[in-house]
Amino acid sequence: MGIGATAGVAAVGGIALNARASEGSSSSSASSDSLVFDPDAYSKLTTTVTDTDGDEHSVTYHFWKAITYVANPVDEKYQSLNVSVPVEIDGTAVDASDAPILFANSVGGYMPSSVADATGIGASGGIVGPGGGAPGGTASASAAPSASADASAAPNANGNTNNTGGALNTNQLLALAAGYVVVEPGARGRTLKNSDGEYYGVAPAAIVDLKAAVRYIRSNKGRIPGNTDRIVSAGTSAGGALSSLLGASGDSKLYDTYLKELGAADASDAIFATGAWCPITDLEHADGAYEWNWGANPLSSGSKADQTVSKELRSQFAEYQAGLRLKGLDGTRLTARNYDEYLVRQYLEPSATTYLAALSDSDRAAYLAANTFITWKNGKATFSWDDFLTHVGARKKSAPSFDAFDLSTGENNEFGSGTTQARHFTAYGQKNDTTGLTAKRLDSDIPELLRLMNPMYFLVDKPNQARTKHWWIRLGTNDSDTSHTVSANLAAAAHTLGDDVNHLYYWDEGHGANTDPGDFITWIAKVTGHRSKVKK
Template identity: 80%
Template structure:
């Protein structure tokens, strides 16, 4: 259906999404004051062309607000600011974004700093890493950051071949797009002190949400329908933002920054390949990839690998998770079967079913470990591991014995660049540290950075209840268990979880961005109740 004269739709990837008629009125009341008051008239009027996932072009006119500092007492305005893009005309028809969902798209990769200070258009956010990272939804680099943080996770978001980023697709669908910057682990002041390490990034994102909510009625969009999106470390932070809504453990940090007096709970989460649950990530990684050699052909230290696998088994048993779709209790003994049945075989089936007969035959001939029968792909875990091939990271993958991982830097403090954050890493340190124990503040920092800490019965009912989680099957930046555990925990709590893996895709893949845009419309009911005309008729 095309866009009507009063209230209509914008089609993105063949998907009809509501775009309401233009109006001068706004609802709600502003809760921010002084430096934290949003200026509704401080925009520039821009136009862009968005090609959706079906190849259709959409002409979008939107209001764009340049970098706005979202805290009263910023540590570094270069990173603690956000940009706002709100559509006002789509394919020649005026639209009103007042009640539209808000896509909060971060471009954080590797827990590095991300800035929108110089952004001049939608999708202008980027990481400080490597001279600037792609916007949320744009193709990343697959390399890791340079030494001394050689194991860092250095990508942001990816499209997997799509023609537009999540931000652009959202804008063309009538959504408001807000892109926050955030401090990251490499930032250092003139005294040599690191001021962007944990928990700076999540505190900044929470402050951005509080700014948005405090400006209800001034800032465009429905502040009660914020959907966070991010990839890799950005996906981890997006998950954490959704899991920890209004948690009091962040309050002292937010007060120091002069964050707005408002809620930081969000409505929904989009997380691609989240690098999270860091204190248990080494064990999960070895359980998953311990049998795979590095790209050099070298096998990792099997003694260390086996010790970490044992740690994973103990941790997994303690979680007491049940698999999706009635699988039953998840443990180290059956998790391979669970991943194969719940995610990997369905992923391969979807991929193969979409191929032409000739292309499918060619793929199957090259990958004989897959049995294709009655339109379904079947195979075993060991063959899948062989198919993926080399693992990306040495062992330990996250708390490196030589403190070389980006995550060691994420838990740095003061003038100390890198620190251990697990007892196992500290005990086996190879850098000559005088103490083989983690620092006293590390347990608190881990709680502040891990969504799993918050996802416990009756602890935080202010969490997001709608979750979109994605991972590439060939992604060995982390363990497949990490996102599967997150999904299982959420499902066990009764949340709405949309989780799948992309076949043969690596870290940062996003091969169904049009579906994500549709999902946002579905979970927020955008274009349904809010698309009704004055007589109560729905479009």
């Protein structure tokens, strides 16, 4: 059973994209002239960027603030973007006219994201809503990591803070210092309501908005600085899911009706490369994947999640995984029976090895003494899957983790419609509903919304030829916001199609970690073939 066996394509519907933010919003179409980038409408700013070696760099850049990227915006506060273009680095003029464009969304938890209050790169208004935070002017800004995750930003085992804002902000600042153009798009999110109580930021609003922003950039080739054929998307958590989806679904006609209604530019929405950190995606299969991965782990209270539910969901995952017929990066056919061995061999042991090898002899000895489940021999770490699960400890979420029986998760809200705040998006959730719903079947528009929100459809069912061919995927080993199989399946699907996949896990890191941002910036230069142009 493949992707399409779970959710087929239905008629487009279920969300009124023109539901206005307030009574005073205009419904009239704007002139197409509104989508022409004004190269002279910038402010000149200077910032200091500290690179991964600890060296400081002075960067002067041109900054375009809150440009509305569609002709018929539902809410300009969210449907706008910022552009930052370096013109001088450490006193030397640079030419970014043909530089890669880092397209960094700050979405967390499928919440709204706005750049309207920006004062410069990385200092946007960011995520707006309960539990949300914005990528601020430093790498310590926090953001809600996933729709149903704990919004707190707590230090992990390695002392880093688990947040999406810091990860993204670091990428943006380093990209600017490398001479790249940085675009920060806003997007609508699940909590937005108009005066009639209608939710106008639920699925598929966020991905439609990001596609419209890409179209705006590409339609302004020759006016907007940077190489519009070398757009590299970046996002964390739900933003990582959207970054993956943006890369997988480039130029898909499934979104055309939505984009036309917004007055999106008549241009391609395909991107060149995708960066995704801990993507919260493949939502309709996420409950089963989560129980396969974390079902044996206790909750923070010390008790276990409902084991009957966990067992039933694990069975669903086994069926789904078998139907994908995916091969791992090493050629292994990935099934529920061998996925644990694959994760240990392909990702977890190499991750632990890299971490331990970088420690001093004394620090390594101390770590191994405190974590006796690891065998360290000939410079390599080995351990079992069960011991790894014990090492991680408490799972983040109960069961089901995403389509909750009581409709309490952010993902339930993401699939809301009209004045209905939350809906089930799996048959299992609908069947076991505890809120008093009488309908036993999912609403008719849910299958299509699931397809529009899941990159796996564009990589497995009918591989999209306009997809990105370059993938940078990262996940912390201690991240129990979703299953480790989610990003591994994404990587395997892209790899199976022959794409360039750079995927690894960060040892002992939690949700939102980004421990190798400098490598990401170097990777962009490598895959795009960019060479910095310094003006002599």
